[in-house]
Amino acid sequence: MIIAAHGEAGARLRDFLDRRRDDIIGSWVETGFFGEAAGDAAADVRADCENVLTALSHVVETGNLHDPAAEPFQEIRALLGGLAAQQARQGNTAAQITANLTWLKEPVLRLWLDEQPEGQQRTEDVLALSAALDTLRLVVMETAVTEGADIIAHQQQQLAEMSTPIIKLWKGVLAVPLIGTLDSMRSQAATESLLQAIVDQQAQVAILDITGVPAVDTMVAQHLLKTAMAARLMGAECIISGIRPQIAQTMVQLGIDLGEVATRASLSDALAYALNRVGLSVTPAQRG
Amino acid sequence: MTTTAASRVVQVSSEMDIVRVRQAAREAAVEAGFSLVEQTKLVTAASELARNTLVHGGGGQVSTELTVQQGRTVIRMVFTDSGPGIADVDQALADGFSTRGGMGLGLGGAKRLVDHFAIETGPDRGTVVTISSAARRGRRR
Ligand SMILES: Nc1ncnc2c1ncn2[C@@H]1O[C@H](COP(=O)(O)OP(=O)(O)OP(=O)(O)O)[C@@H](O)[C@H]1O
Ligand SMILES: [Mg+2]
Numbered sequence: 001m002i003i004a005a006h007g008e009a010g011a012r013l014r015d016f017l018d019r020r021r022d023d024i025i026g027s028w029v030e031t032g033f034f035g036e037a038a039g040d041a042a043a044d045v046r047a048d049c050e051n052v053l054t055a056l057s058h059v060v061e062t063g064n065l066h067d068p069a070a071e072p073f074q075e076i077r078a079l080l081g082g083l084a085a086q087q088a089r090q091g092n093t094a095a096q097i098t099a100n101l102t103w104l105k106e107p108v109l110r111l112w113l114d115e116q117p118e119g120q121q122r123t124e125d126v127l128a129l130s131a132a133l134d135t136l137r138l139v140v141m142e143t144a145v146t147e148g149a150d151i152i153a154h155q156q157q158q159l160a161e162m163s164t165p166i167i168k169l170w171k172g173v174l175a176v177p178l179i180g181t182l183d184s185m186r187s188q189a190a191t192e193s194l195l196q197a198i199v200d201q202q203a204q205v206a207i208l209d210i211t212g213v214p215a216v217d218t219m220v221a222q223h224l225l226k227t228a229m230a231a232r233l234m235g236a237e238c239i240i241s242g243i244r245p246q247i248a249q250t251m252v253q254l255g256i257d258l259g260e261v262a263t264r265a266s267l268s269d270a271l272a273y274a275l276n277r278v279g280l281s282v283t284p285a286q287r288g
Numbered sequence: 289m290t291t292t293a294a295s296r297v298v299q300v301s302s303e304m305d306i307v308r309v310r311q312a313a314r315e316a317a318v319e320a321g322f323s324l325v326e327q328t329k330l331v332t333a334a335s336e337l338a339r340n341t342l343v344h345g346g347g348g349q350v351s352t353e354l355t356v357q358q359g360r361t362v363i364r365m366v367f368t369d370s371g372p373g374i375a376d377v378d379q380a381l382a383d384g385f386s387t388r389g390g391m392g393l394g395l396g397g398a399k400r401l402v403d404h405f406a407i408e409t410g411p412d413r414g415t416v417v418t419i420s421s422a423a424r425r426g427r428r429r
Contacts, residue, residue: 181310183303215310215328217335218391246328254332254397255383 009125010061013132017057020111025049027107033100035086048083051076056132065131068139077143084144088151094144101140105133164190166197172204173274174236175267179212187223194227198236205274206231209267211242221256228261237277239263241270295353300341300369309338312352313365320354320361322423330363330421333401336394337367337417343388345369345415362422370414377407 017024028049029037037045058072059065067073087097112129113121164186167175176194194206208224210216216224228238241264243251264270275282296316298308313334317327334350341348348369355362374380381399386392399405402419409415 181307183307214314215331215335217332217339218393218397219335219339222391246325249325250328250332250401253329253400254336255393255400256391256397 007063009122009128010063012122012125013060013129014057016112016115017053017060017108020115021050021053023111024053024108027111028052028104031100031103033087033104034083048079051079052136056136059132059135060128063128065128066135068135068142070135073136073139077139080140081143081147084140085147085151088144088148094141094148097144098137098141101137104136105130108133164193166193168197168201169207169271170275170278170280172202172278173207173271174198174201174203174205175207175209175271177209177212180214182213182220182223184219184223187220191223191227191230195230195234198231198234203236205237205239205277207239207241207267207270207274209242209270210240210247211244211267213242213247216247216251216256218254218256221251221254221258225258225261237262239270239273241265241267295351297349297351299347299349300338301347303342306335306338306342309350309352310335312350313363316352316354316363316365320363320423321425322363322421323425326421326423329401330365333398333419334365336398337365337419340394340417341367341369341415345371347371348414357422360422362420364418364420367417367419368414369416373411373413373415374407374409375411377409 025046028034029045034045034048035041055072055076059070062070062072064070084094084097087100088094092100109126109130112126116122164176164178167177169175174194174197176190178190182190197203198206208227210220210224213220224238224240228240231238239262240258243263243265262273264273272282296312298305298312300306300309310331313331314327317330322330338350341350346369348367348371350368351366353364355364379385381396382392383396384392395407398417398419402421404418404420406418407415408418
């Protein structure tokens, strides 16, 4: 059954929502969904509540109770998206955010019931009000999910960019500590920043350290080889260091051949090799 | 006697899911008391096969289960897709054969990294690869 609240019921509900505006907003502020209502933020929180309540009252009036895409809801989507994003940043999942919204519905229904004379509650009114509040919740869930997806995409992008520090170990010697899972996006970002650094710093040797890479499969190996090849084209030699015993054993069984790329067990071995390539050697200091 | 613990299923439809498969393999290997080398072998084989499921098979699913067989903990992983399948399995297993410009080591390499390897496939039949490995030293815990 579709509950339509046009006509009288719609008008009654709209009247109720407008009349009890302050009470409803007061109870909504307490839920915390609209944010901390302390100090300067109090006015903003009230304004957000007002906007949501206005949308709700338009929805009950027009009778379009079940449609999350209804015009009045469209107008507050950006606002709800912002609130959902704020909650997501605090670590709440879309499911938790939606669950918290139950607390918006209850006080409204309570206020409505308190007003009704004993034994004369109009069922169609309470159903309509309840339906509109449920649809509001659906709208928030939709925006929360979209916001969540956006945040994840954004974080992936950030991770791809920040997880590839290029360290200058010596004049002409660069090191790239590769850490964690190398998906194609991060690998690509790492290669690009390394090649740029080789040009900028006129590096002759670049050390790719894989101490922090938990497993080297064919994709990672291919990435390392391609990076070494590209570096060579730019006039720099690549060394792969930090190959732990379990990784070495696995790579052999997998059949990976790093060809002409120099490898060293530790970063310090690789540095010694690199310094040698740029014509330096490390000797104990003369004392006394 | 064989007892099977609840198996874990990961749907594979993006690169992120390959990370999940690796995590599932790693967790199972730790649980089964695998040494670091054994863990790395299983995780690497799982990574290869999951990538094949995604790249060649167009996505699918991977199940991981721990079973105890005669006191030894065995990890079994099944990689299932309903993609184009493989017409010539021997050729696909051969090192260096790739239809996608890869190194062509994944399938054959994965086979070398595990104790048991089975593949069921054929043109337009999809592909099911089943691998299993046990800890050399038996269960530690
Ligand atoms: N699940 C699958 N469905 C269809 N074809 C597959 C599947 N797995 C492997 N193949 C075929 O077998 C070939 C060899 O697979 P293999 O994993 O050894 O190499 P690859 O994936 O091409 O490269 P890489 O060395 O990066 O893994 C693939 O190129 C592909 O043609
Ligand atoms: Mg492969």
